[in-house]
Amino acid sequence: EPEVTQTPSHQVTQMGQEVILRCVPISNHLYFYWYRQILGQKVEFLVSFYNNEISEKSEIFDDQFSVERPDGSNFTLKIRSTKLEDSAMYFCASKGDTDTQYFGPGTRLTVL
Amino acid sequence: DAKTTQPPSMDCAEGRAANLPCNHSTISGNEYVYWYRQIHSQGPQYIIHGLKNNETNEMASLIITEDRKSSTLILPHATLRDTAVYYCIVRDPTGNQFYFGTGTSLTVIP
Numbered sequence: 001e002p003e004v005t006q007t008p009s010h011q012v013t014q015m016g017q018e019v020i021l022r023c024v025p026i027s028n029h030l031y032f033y034w035y036r037q038i039l040g041q042k043v044e045f046l047v048s049f050y051n052n053e054i055s056e057k058s059e060i061f062d063d064q065f066s067v068e069r070p071d072g073s074n075f076t077l078k079i080r081s082t083k084l085e086d087s088a089m090y091f092c093a094s095k096g097d098t099d100t101q102y103f104g105p106g107t108r109l110t111v112l
Numbered sequence: 113d114a115k116t117t118q119p120p121s122m123d124c125a126e127g128r129a130a131n132l133p134c135n136h137s138t139i140s141g142n143e144y145v146y147w148y149r150q151i152h153s154q155g156p157q158y159i160i161h162g163l164k165n166n167e168t169n170e171m172a173s174l175i176i177t178e179d180r181k182s183s184t185l186i187l188p189h190a191t192l193r194d195t196a197v198y199y200c201i202v203r204d205p206t207g208n209q210f211y212f213g214t215g216t217s218l219t220v221i222p
């Protein structure tokens with residue numbers, strides 16, 4: 001069964017550093033998403049991406065965040081200058097023709 | 113914002129049916145009811161969804177009331193691996209995001 005995959009599973013970085021979280025969506029899916037979950041809190045939407053552009057973003061997704069589909073298979077989330085409060089689980093999701101989003105296992109980001 | 117209300121926690125004996133309720137009294141005619149679950153900080157896992165009719169798949173059954181203001185997810189024979197947080201989500205298919213609430217933490221007891 002096809003799955004969304006994410007790398008790395010755990011990323012530790014220093015405050016102020018840039019990080020790139022990587023996702024490989026399900027191969028025939030065209031809609032891509034990033035969500036995050038701060039420890040003990042709800043899963044929150046960050047951004048949706050379709051046809052090589054952002055289709056919707058939340059208030060959380062400020063100028064320090066960016067997304068890219070660099071090579072037709074990967075979908076990346078970049079955080080330019082990480083802050084302590086960016087520590088969270090980051091989940092990638094994708095969907096195809098149906099409305100169901102399928103989530104990856106997540107990347108745990110720890111900002112020190 | 114999440115438009116659903118779920119009990120914060122429930123227990124279920126292993127092998128018995130787990131019935132997880134959800135209220136969505138403000139649901140609109142074109143909004144679907146989705147259920148996902150999250151096992152210990154893993155990625156949310158899709159379970160089932162429906163619009164008006166009851167639905168069943170290999171994982172669960174979804175019972176939606178006739179007025180569509182509430183629904184119940186049924187895990188027919190709960191196992192220890194079903195221990196998770198279960199999210200009921202009402203979704204407009206024209207939107208992009210899923211709004212996750214706080215869900216129901218289901219504990220399956222041996």
